[in-house]
Amino acid sequence: MRGHVFRTRCDIEVLAHLLEEDPAAGVLANLNGQFACALYDLRTERLLLARDHFGIAPLFCTTAVGDTFLFGSEIKAILEHPAVGREVDLLGLDQIPTFPGLVSPRTMFRNILSLEPGHLLEVNAGSIRKREYWDLVYPNAAEPQPKRLRLRRA
Structure with a gap:
């Protein structure tokens, strides 16, 4: 370089x-x-x-906080923001016992994507x-x- x-x-x-x-x-x-x-x-x-x-x-992200874009290498970092909801994504939750891991972009939280x-x-x-x-x-x-x-x- x-x-x-x-x-x-x-x-x-x-x-x-x-x-x-x-x-x-x-x-x-x-x-x-x-x-x-x-x-x-x-x-x-x-x-x-x-x-x-x-x-x-x-790598996780969300746009569920108005015009703010949040991202982090762990979901818990995104959940620290007070405006981020913790609603469960039932399809994501269903993937946990069905597959070896969650299939991206789904996570177990509704508004947080992988x-x-x-x-x-x-x-x-x-x-x-x-x-x-x-x-x-x-x-x-x-x-x-x-x-x-x-x-x-x-």
Whole structure:
């Protein structure tokens, strides 16, 4: 990364510099490892939230507080806000005994969502845009070859 001056030894600083070079966040698809991050660009006034390819690191958010956008790596951080309700999402609650974990974007709270793996959120004044930046590509399964039976005369 030529021309960049690093001030810390923190991984997120590397990501911040990468996003300076690629503001469209295409660089995220090339990252390897677990992460959940939030980066605010002072120049564009854009908040970018992203979650790793497989969703190992959690990232939760809500817009249920008027025009305030809240996010955190744990739901309990969002629940600290006095205006965030604790209404249970019955479908999310049903997923707990049904699946090994909750299926994103659902959580067990009605107005709190989990950012899906391989997705990012771009939050600007008055708008929130979610998009997928990475997806697991499954190769097409080869067509099964019919078995040819040979009949022998006995």
